[in-house]
Amino acid sequence: MTTRVLARVTYLLYLGVFLSFLYVPLAVVGILAFNNSALPQFPWQGFTLRWFRAIAADPLLLRAVANSVVVGAAVVALAAPIGVITAFLLVRYRFPGKNLLYTLVLSPLVTPGVILGVSMLIFFDSLGVQAGLATAVLGQTSFIASFVLLIAAARLQKFDRSLEEAAQDLGATPLRAVLLITLPFLRPAVMAACVVAFLLSFDNFNTTFFLIGNEITLPIRIYTTVRLELSPTINAISVVFILLTVTMGMATELLRRRAST
Secondary structure (H helix, E strand, C coil), X not given: CHHHHHHHHHHHHHHHHHHHHHHHHHHHHHXXXXXXXXXXXXXXXXXXXXXXXXXXXXXXXXXXXXXXXXXXXXXHHXXXXXXXXXXHHHHHCCCCCHHHHHHHHHHHHHCCHHHHHXXXXXXXXXXXXXXXXXXXXXXXXXXXXXXXXXXXXXXXXXXXXXXXXXXXXXXXXXXXXXXXXXXHHHHHHHHHHHHHHHHHHHHCCHHHHHXXXXXXXXXXXXXXXXXXXXXXXXXXXXXXXXXXXXXXXXXXXXXXXXHHC
């Protein structure tokens, strides 16, 4: 009995330390975002929303947010069809070199973002392509499509092929059977993959830093601001960023649960 109690206490202590390590810094950032102090630090000097109003008054920050949204939407538009089509290819068909292709399409997931960004910068420079939003989109798509592939493939493996065969027996063409039967089955997983792809793009720094050129995204704007000064506006941005991530993460989880049913 004593051993069981000790194990339970140890587990609860470990869990408390672990959760504190994860969430206490976020809580501190959230509190300081509402602190009426010119520096992001304690002591508490009163409640204020002026740091959130400062976000709307910063044209560079608004431009960075707009660029992040544009890049994220473009990455989703490219990564979603690439990932889904590749999932069909790897799940449905057998062909020589399939294992090699599977390894190649997943290799960007284990490649450090710095290496991926530098290599793609050299590649685009050799083609005479100037770095900018377009190169950032292509660079992010090169590894985010792999996440879409994994999510779509996991769902596709659960699909009963006899449903497509039944549709074809009733007169549907193979393509029409896929469009009317398989894709609706994949829709929750694809939507979840799109949310994940957008979040990964919106949050990406390493690859984007080398490929964005003279443009800026939100993570890069935060990085450059922190290098120059410590401003409570960064805390306000972080709170907005955290709320956005949590909201979209919850949406992803709801879609994942729907996909698993």
